[in-house]
Amino acid sequence: MVTMAAPAATARTARTDNKVDREDRSTVGHQFVDNARMTCRDVNVYYGEKHAIKNVSIDVGRNEVLAMIGPSGCGKSTFLRCLNRMNDTVDTCRVYGEIRLDELDIYDKSVDVVPLRAQVGMVFQKPNPFPKSIYENVAYGPKIHGLSANRTELDHIVESSLKKAGLWTEVNDRLDQPGTGLSGGQQQRLCIARAIAVRPEVILMDEPCSALDPIATATVEDLIAELQEQYTIVIVTHNMQQAARVSQRTAYFHLGDLIEVGKTDRVFTNPRHKLTEDYITGRFG
Amino acid sequence: MWFENTVKNMNNTKHSAAYTPHDASSREESTMQRVNVGLARRYRRERLFRYCGLGAIIASIGFLLLLFISITANGWTAFIQTEILLDIKFSAEHFDVDNLSAANYGALVKSSMRQLFPDVKNRREKRKLYKLVSSGAVYRLQKMVMKDTGIIGTTQAVWLPADDEVDMFAKGRVDRDLAENNRRLNDKQIHWIDTLSATGRLKKKFNTTFFTAGDSREPELAGIRGATAGSLFTLAVTLFLSFPIGVATAVYLEEFAPKNKWTDLVEVNINNLAAVPSIVFGLLGLAFFLNILGMPRSAPLVGGLVLTLMTLPTIIIASRASLKSVPPSIKEAALGVGASKMQAITHHILPLALPGMMTGTIIGMAQALGETAPLLMIGMVAFIVDVPGSVTDPATVLPVQIYLWADSPERAFVERTSAAIMVLLAFLISMNAIAVFLRRKFERRW
Ligand SMILES: Nc1ncnc2c1ncn2[C@@H]1O[C@H](COP(=O)(O)OP(=O)(O)OP(=O)(O)O)[C@@H](O)[C@H]1O
Ligand SMILES: [Mg+2]
Numbered sequence: 001m002v003t004m005a006a007p008a009a010t011a012r013t014a015r016t017d018n019k020v021d022r023e024d025r026s027t028v029g030h031q032f033v034d035n036a037r038m039t040c041r042d043v044n045v046y047y048g049e050k051h052a053i054k055n056v057s058i059d060v061g062r063n064e065v066l067a068m069i070g071p072s073g074c075g076k077s078t079f080l081r082c083l084n085r086m087n088d089t090v091d092t093c094r095v096y097g098e099i100r101l102d103e104l105d106i107y108d109k110s111v112d113v114v115p116l117r118a119q120v121g122m123v124f125q126k127p128n129p130f131p132k133s134i135y136e137n138v139a140y141g142p143k144i145h146g147l148s149a150n151r152t153e154l155d156h157i158v159e160s161s162l163k164k165a166g167l168w169t170e171v172n173d174r175l176d177q178p179g180t181g182l183s184g185g186q187q188q189r190l191c192i193a194r195a196i197a198v199r200p201e202v203i204l205m206d207e208p209c210s211a212l213d214p215i216a217t218a219t220v221e222d223l224i225a226e227l228q229e230q231y232t233i234v235i236v237t238h239n240m241q242q243a244a245r246v247s248q249r250t251a252y253f254h255l256g257d258l259i260e261v262g263k264t265d266r267v268f269t270n271p272r273h274k275l276t277e278d279y280i281t282g283r284f285g
Numbered sequence: 286m287w288f289e290n291t292v293k294n295m296n297n298t299k300h301s302a303a304y305t306p307h308d309a310s311s312r313e314e315s316t317m318q319r320v321n322v323g324l325a326r327r328y329r330r331e332r333l334f335r336y337c338g339l340g341a342i343i344a345s346i347g348f349l350l351l352l353f354i355s356i357t358a359n360g361w362t363a364f365i366q367t368e369i370l371l372d373i374k375f376s377a378e379h380f381d382v383d384n385l386s387a388a389n390y391g392a393l394v395k396s397s398m399r400q401l402f403p404d405v406k407n408r409r410e411k412r413k414l415y416k417l418v419s420s421g422a423v424y425r426l427q428k429m430v431m432k433d434t435g436i437i438g439t440t441q442a443v444w445l446p447a448d449d450e451v452d453m454f455a456k457g458r459v460d461r462d463l464a465e466n467n468r469r470l471n472d473k474q475i476h477w478i479d480t481l482s483a484t485g486r487l488k489k490k491f492n493t494t495f496f497t498a499g500d501s502r503e504p505e506l507a508g509i510r511g512a513t514a515g516s517l518f519t520l521a522v523t524l525f526l527s528f529p530i531g532v533a534t535a536v537y538l539e540e541f542a543p544k545n546k547w548t549d550l551v552e553v554n555i556n557n558l559a560a561v562p563s564i565v566f567g568l569l570g571l572a573f574f575l576n577i578l579g580m581p582r583s584a585p586l587v588g589g590l591v592l593t594l595m596t597l598p599t600i601i602i603a604s605r606a607s608l609k610s611v612p613p614s615i616k617e618a619a620l621g622v623g624a625s626k627m628q629a630i631t632h633h634i635l636p637l638a639l640p641g642m643m644t645g646t647i648i649g650m651a652q653a654l655g656e657t658a659p660l661l662m663i664g665m666v667a668f669i670v671d672v673p674g675s676v677t678d679p680a681t682v683l684p685v686q687i688y689l690w691a692d693s694p695e696r697a698f699v700e701r702t703s704a705a706i707m708v709l710l711a712f713l714i715s716m717n718a719i720a721v722f723l724r725r726k727f728e729r730r731w
Contacts, residue, residue, distance in 0.1 A: 089617060091544055118623035128614035130633060140632075141622035191618070198622050 020273040028272045029262035033061040037202060037232040038083060043097035045078055045087065052078045056258040058251060060202070065224060065233045067243035067264065070253035071279065076236045077125055079253070080204050083234065084120035085113050101202070118145055121200030123208050127187035129179035134171050137179040137190055138162060141198035157197055164226070165193035166219030184211040192220065196227070203227065205235040209242060221246050240280060244268050252276045360703025366492035366505060367447040367455040369418055369481060371397040373426060374440045385430055390423035394445065402477060413474055419446040421506040444490065449504040449697035451478060455487060458696065495704065499670045500686065504697030509705050511672045515585055515665070515680030516654060522589020522676055523596060523653050528646050531600030535642070539608040540630055559598035566595045567659025575663060582664040583679035591659045596649035603645020607638040640724040647720035651713055657684040683709045
């Protein structure tokens with residue numbers, strides 16, 4: 001019950017400390033970095049009348065893992081989907097503000113979303129494998145972008161992607177079986193393999209480990225650490241230990257507002273905003 | 286918790302005597318009791334609903350059976366035709382080698398009939414006698430001679446089609462106890478028929494004519510080949526036009542068109558079109574395709590165009606529904622790895638939507654196959670003997686043929702009407718079978 005937090009909150013305001021008050025919704029912390037990979041300025045997102053993202057400005061650094069945390073429905077997925085224009089597919093969704101990938105304004109009219117999405121890959125919150133074979137699922141991206149010259153190369157891409165996603169040993173003997181026949185966690189890893197097979201430069205992951213057991217989660221976290229050497233990763237997670245383990249910076253969202261951004265260890269050990277503190281200490285959500 | 290409190294209160298008012306607060310076991314018991322009371326009612330409802338459904342299915346199967354049985358009982362005899370065995374003397378004096386088709390084949394039949402019944406002398410009686418053999422017998426003889434001129438000068442035993450009245454009589458559809466002037470066959474003729482069948486010269490054979498001939502004024506010579514070919518040509522035109530146009534329209538409306546007032550208007554109008562009486566499309570076809578564009582009358586091409594107009598809304602609506610039923614996450618997955626919209630549609634959405642689209646198309650085609658009214662307006666109701674060879678030849682279609690035969694006075698057309706209905710039903714059933722087969726083939730349950 002969400003309302004349960006209210007009495008506790010009033011009790012705590014009596015204590016005087018240097019935390020930003022709960023009513024204040026401006027972003028605290030280090031939103032901006034030098035030499036950023038993606039820059040977002042004053043981003044507002046509406047679903048029809050609903051204001052889902054309110055004035056969010058944040059940078060994503062090069063070769064950085066940015067974790068986005070926050071209570072359910074606060075707009076993490078919405079914001080993530082703005083970064084590769086997946087929100088274009090939602091009719092009611094309108095995005096305002098500026099989002100740049102390097103110097104390119106991705107919401108500019110002249111921008112082609114096809115190469116953009118090849119560059120900024122995505123793993124969705126709900127596993128959504130194609131109703132095709134496991135092989136075809138992974139090979140689809142490389143195929144349409146012409147990333148492989150021949151079948152052996154394609155086989156190689158499929159194999160290495162599945163290995164990185166920690167799925168290879170489970171499926172290498174049944175690559176021609178339907179991807180939808182896998183278990184939920186396997187499907188999630190299949191979708192990760194499908195996304196990294198295109199070798200995007202920025203990878204957006206929306207709760208990639210929500211259906212995974214600790215072993216598979218560890219594989220995916222290793223993968224993130226490995227990918228980070230070359231790529232930039234934005235990951236949404238409800239698991240704060242995971243955010244602490246994999247990310248360098250953490251952003252906390254609350255009801256559409258970006259409340260706090262900062263170095264991960266700093267956000268978790270010494271949050272500056274009361275809402276952040278409530279959330280990470282488990283008093284909220 | 287407020288929820289539990291309300292439950293407690295409710296329990297208090299109802300079972301105040303039995304209920305003791307803070308006693309967990311008794312509270313649980315009363316909950317179970319309530320559940321059990323409700324359970325019986327819930328299962329009763331379910332059972333009732335099941336019986337209703339079962340009843341509905343039994344009723345519909347019953348009606349279907351009734352339809353099949355009555356039509357089959359009426360129509361199966363049309364697949365059999367009575368034939369008469371005559372010894373035809375192909376004497377050389379009748380034939381001109383350069384013009385075989387001009388020979389008087391009727392005379393050959395008549396003389397052999399006279400030979401069989403030499404005691405018939407009276408001219409009127411002779412005419413009655415000749416009437417027993419179908420007027421189409423001459424064409425069979427003609428064909429025989431054309432195929433093999435060697436038979437000229439010989440005598441051959443030939444099975445020739447009997448007249449439709451003889452056929453009806455042989456099939457027991459004429460009551461011989463009726464007063465003579467109430468029947469089409471008089472006592473003499475019946476006597477001849479009895480003699481013929483007693484000497485083994487009357488036999489019922491499989492009616493190939495029914496499947497190989499076009500329409501005819503004579504029931505024994507009439508067949509459904511023309512109407513079947515007309516139906517096939519018409520349907521081919523309809524399918525060829527309506528499937529691609531319908532699917533393209535559906536894909537455009539569902540995936541590309543902006544959602545605004547105009548597309549709403551288009552959607553409403555498509556739904557309206559689906560409900561427009563088909564004869565209106567026929568009138569449109571008459572006014573536009575025939576009068577303005579000057580297309581040929583009675584042609585399957587025009588029929589197909591008109592039926593395309595009629596089936597398009599059905600196909601569009603079914604296709605849109607099946608496109609809508611494809612989970613959007615599949616499209617997002619494709620777009621997410623960088624597929625273009627067109628690639629997402631052709632690689633992922635269309636294959637998943639295709640079974641539903643094909644079902645809609647086959648339903649539309651089945652509708653088109655059974656459609657009569659609009660085709661009457663564009664002249665496909667004409668009496669056409671020749672089997673059409675192309676989409677521009679004048680033709681008729683099966684349901685119109687049924688309508689024409691049902692309108693004919695000859696008794697023998699009654700069974701042919703039923704037989705034609707059987708053929709139409711066979712077409713429909715096989716179309717639906719194809720639909721099921723295609724759906725199975727393309728449907729991916731994963
Ligand atoms: N397609 C949509 N149409 C309308 N409103 C939407 C749509 N998608 C999301 N929303 C709304 O936008 C808000 C943010 O949703 P979002 O999916 O981004 O939340 P989230 O932070 O990802 O939550 P979770 O952790 O549960 O995934 C929610 O209030 C939701 O109701
Ligand atoms: Mg989400």
